[in-house]
Amino acid sequence: MATKKTKNARAAEPLPKNAVRNCSDRPMPSGNPYKPAVATVTEVIHETAAIKTLRVVLDDPAVMAAFHYEPGQVGQLSVFGVGESTFVINSPPSQKKYLQFSVMQAGEVTAAIHRLTTGDKVGVRAPLGNFFPWRDWRGKNIFFVGGGIGIAPLRVIMLHLLERMADYGKISLLYGARSPRDMAYSYEIEGWLHNHDLDCTLCIDAPFEGWRHKVGLIPNVLLNLAPDPTNCIAVLCGPPIMIKFTLQALEKLGFLPENIVTTLEKRMKCGIGICGRCNIGGRYICIDGPVFTLKQLQALPQEL
Amino acid sequence: MSTIRILASDGLPAFLSFLSQKHQRVLVPVVKSANKRSVIFEPWRAGMPVVLEKATVPPKEAVLPQCETLLTYKKSKNQEDLGDITVSLDDTPEALSTAIFACRPCDARGFRVLDRPFLNGLFPDPYYKARRESLTVFTITCSSGCNTCFCHWVGGGPSSPEGSDVLMTKIEEALMLQAISPAGEALLKDCDLPDGRDIFPRAEAARKAAWASLAPAPDLKQAPQKIAALFGNDDFWQSQTSGCLSCGACTYLCPACYCFNITDEGDGFGVHGGRRLRSWDNCMSSLFTHEASGHNPRMLKTPRMRNRVSHKFSTYPENWGTFSCNGCGRCISNCPVSLDIRAIVLAALDNAG
Numbered sequence: 003m004a005t006k007k008t009k010n011a012r013a014a015e016p017l018p019k020n021a022v023r024n025c026s027d028r029p030m031p032s033g034n035p036y037k038p039a040v041a042t043v044t045e046v047i048h049e050t051a052a053i054k055t056l057r058v059v060l061d062d063p064a065v066m067a068a069f070h071y072e073p074g075q076v077g078q079l080s081v082f083g084v085g086e087s088t089f090v091i092n093s094p095p096s097q098k099k100y101l102q103f104s105v106m107q108a109g110e111v112t113a114a115i116h117r118l119t120t121g122d123k124v125g126v127r128a129p130l131g132n133f134f135p136w137r138d139w140r141g142k143n144i145f146f147v148g149g150g151i152g153i154a155p156l157r158v159i160m161l162h163l164l165e166r167m168a169d170y171g172k173i174s175l176l177y178g179a180r181s182p183r184d185m186a187y188s189y190e191i192e193g194w195l196h197n198h199d200l201d202c203t204l205c206i207d208a209p210f211e212g213w214r215h216k217v218g219l220i221p222n223v224l225l226n227l228a229p230d231p232t233n234c235i236a237v238l239c240g241p242p243i244m245i246k247f248t249l250q251a252l253e254k255l256g257f258l259p260e261n262i263v264t265t266l267e268k269r270m271k272c273g274i275g276i277c278g279r280c281n282i283g284g285r286y287i288c289i290d291g292p293v294f295t296l297k298q299l300q301a302l303p304q305e306l
Numbered sequence: 307m308s309t310i311r312i313l314a315s316d317g318l319p320a321f322l323s324f325l326s327q328k329h330q331r332v333l334v335p336v337v338k339s340a341n342k343r344s345v346i347f348e349p350w351r352a353g354m355p356v357v358l359e360k361a362t363v364p365p366k367e368a369v370l371p372q373c374e375t376l377l378t379y380k381k382s383k384n385q386e387d388l389g390d391i392t393v394s395l396d397d398t399p400e401a402l403s404t405a406i407f408a409c410r411p412c413d414a415r416g417f418r419v420l421d422r423p424f425l426n427g428l429f430p431d432p433y434y435k436a437r438r439e440s441l442t443v444f445t446i447t448c449s450s451g452c453n454t455c456f457c458h459w460v461g462g463g464p465s466s467p468e469g470s471d472v473l474m475t476k477i478e479e480a481l482m483l484q485a486i487s488p489a490g491e492a493l494l495k496d497c498d499l500p501d502g503r504d505i506f507p508r509a510e511a512a513r514k515a516a517w518a519s520l521a522p523a524p525d526l527k528q529a530p531q532k533i534a535a536l537f538g539n540d541d542f543w544q545s546q547t548s549g550c551l552s553c554g555a556c557t558y559l560c561p562a563c564y565c566f567n568i569t570d571e572g573d574g575f576g577v578h579g580g581r582r583l584r585s586w587d588n589c590m591s592s593l594f595t596h597e598a599s600g601h602n603p604r605m606l607k608t609p610r611m612r613n614r615v616s617h618k619f620s621t622y623p624e625n626w627g628t629f630s631c632n633g634c635g636r637c638i639s640n641c642p643v644s645l646d647i648r649a650i651v652l653a654a655l656d657n658a659g
């Protein structure tokens with residue numbers, strides 16, 4: 003993996019008819035797409051009992067300096083000897099010093115990632131996948147809804163938009179977690195609450211001593227907040243069950259499917275559209291996604 | 307007219323020896339007698355008996371080995387500071403220049419099915435590419451189909467040249483060799499076999515007779531849409547899947563299946579380092595899509611069969627304009643419960659919905 007280039011998808015054979023391969027002009031790794039760049043962990047942040055944030059720097063300074071990605075793109079992070087897993091790069095592209103990944107412990111690779119400390123070596127194959135179509139959102143209000151580790155992809159796109167506030171209307175965030183202890187980026191949240199450009203609401207599932215914010219499940223809190231769907235894009239990320247009920251809430255509020263954006267998760271291996279396991283019908287989450295509008299998802303076979 | 311040569315049966319060892327000079331390995335069909343007689347491709351060595359039969363296992367390994375090293379990673383400690391570890395990577399593809407001698411037209415078309423995702427997608431696969439570019443395919447046309455063959459339903463046929471560099475047809479005890487690609491042309495020009503243009507009409511007649519021996523093919527043009535439309539029809543898929551054992555024999559023996567897994571082996575310390583391996587995977591296994599959270603979009607065998615059949619007859623065609631099944635029939639003849647993919651496709655076509 004060396005410097006990045008932008009490449010047009012599928013020049014060789016015609017694009018499929020019902021293409022949802024949006025964002026086909028995307029930053030992509032060049033060279034052998036299976037070969038990771040070796041990187042060094044420079045910082046590990048304990049977010050919650052289950053989530054750690056890693057900051058990594060690519061060892062080749064030239065590659066690090068040229069590294070370019072769009073908000074929402076992911077990386078395959080590897081612990082050599084254990085394997086690879088997919089995580090969104092959640093630091094904003096303007097931040098050039100390191101790449102940040104927030105990892106929830108789930109199975110083998112994520113457990114090994116949680117054992118890493120400063121100075122350890124990892125592999126990074128990035129940037130992969132499509133990204134949030136933020137250029138198309140200019141002039142609109144944006145309403146972010148994040149649950150659990152879903153706050154990671156929202157963090158990067160939200161910080162990216164906040165840097166370009168003049169181009170957007172009102173930006174809001176509803177972030178929910180099971181309890182205050184399950185909230186990642188707690189050290190940043192105070193800043194988000196006081197940021198005049200951001201309307202930030204926090205919620206937890208059940209009452210908790212000293213909690214000054216909302217209590218309730220995300221879809222219900224959302225229905226109470228009742229954001230105006232006019233000229234508004236809703237962006238939601240979180241566990242499948244939260245996505246399911248939040249989509250219903252958004253539709254109830256009058257959001258159109260083309261104005262609802264989400265990211266999908268599927269088991270992945272190659273991350274480059276070949277190994278064949280992350281498909282929904284003829285689409286592959288790793289290259290056609292992970293970012294989709296609800297309208298695009300509705301056109302696909304219902305196999306989530 | 308392309309170059310045509312004639313290879314007498316007693317000239318076969320000399321010709322294979324000629325091919326061995328041009329390639330690092332020549333894969334030929336040989337008989338393996340385990341508990342069941344089977345024919346597989348093996349690297350040719352002088353004196354090896356070659357059988358010109360259709361192989362039990364297709365020669366897919368030539369471009370996509372069952373297991374290969376994508377990467378070796380070597381970790382070394384700084385003796386002054388043991389916490390300071392450096393990692394070096396080697397991603398040189400394992401690629402031997404290869405000639406396949408005497409595969410069938412359906413096998414050769416299998417390489418074309420693999421070529422599209424591996425070479426023409428968003429990311430070309432460098433390992434596949436290295437092997438594919440140094441591959442020469444000698445295909446022998448079939449004199450008749452067997453009861454599980456249906457190559458002519460899916461765009462092929464007993465003398466289809468697609469994917470072949472040289473097409474060979476048996477005439478009595480000799481083989482007629484016809485160059486198809488520039489690589490095949492160059493090889494035949496270079497070898498010292500005699501010219502075979504005068505027997506070309508006899509080969510043509512044999513190929514026509516093979517075609518004529520096949521039962522008429524059903525029209526599968528509507529298959530992609532029909533199968534896509536059946537996605538939500540659980541009854542249909544359940545009725546088509548009930549006997550399946552999820553053993554995966556159908557995927558491992560298919561020349562057009564290409565799903566794979568990537569795993570690491572070894573911690574990377576030590577002289578040889580560790581290896582990141584790619585190995586064939588099997589979409590009929592429930593683990594294939596099992597996510598860390600426990601969620602699994604294809605937990606049951608029914609959606610897995612739906613995915614396999616849809617990939618071959620609906621979604622691959624949607625992406626690449628052609629079926630990813632070549633009608634070789636191996637998944638039918640090797641299925642322990644005799645499931646027949648033809649029957650599933652025909653049932654989908656017949657379905658009123």
Ligand SMILES: Cc1cc2nc3c(=O)[nH]c(=O)nc-3n(C[C@H](O)[C@H](O)[C@H](O)COP(=O)(O)OP(=O)(O)OC[C@H]3O[C@@H](n4cnc5c(N)ncnc54)[C@H](O)[C@@H]3O)c2cc1C
Pocket residue numbers: 076085086087088089090091104105106107108109110111112113151154155266267268269270271292596597598599
């Ligand atoms: C586009 C995308 C973005 C993601 N972003 C994040 C993120 O920012 N933070 C985070 O904590 N998690 C994220 N995930 C989920 C994360 O990839 C999985 O939790 C992780 O792969 C589990 O790996 P494991 O080895 O610990 O689990 P195991 O169960 O041991 O899995 C073995 C292998 O299966 C694959 N696998 C299993 N589950 C998943 C899954 N849900 N998604 C993809 N591959 C899987 C991986 O290749 C993994 O190495 C994302 C997933 C996708 C698809």
Ligand code: SF4
Pocket residue numbers: 549550551552553554555556557590637640641642643644645
């Ligand atoms: S070979 Fe037959 S039983 Fe085995 S997975 Fe395939 S269809 Fe099922």
Ligand code: SF4
Pocket residue numbers: 556559560561562563618630631632633634635636637638647
């Ligand atoms: S699906 Fe069956 S018949 Fe079709 S190419 Fe594969 S093994 Fe052969």
Ligand code: FES
Pocket residue numbers: 269270271272273274275276277278279280281286287288289
């Ligand atoms: S992860 Fe391999 S095809 Fe998507």
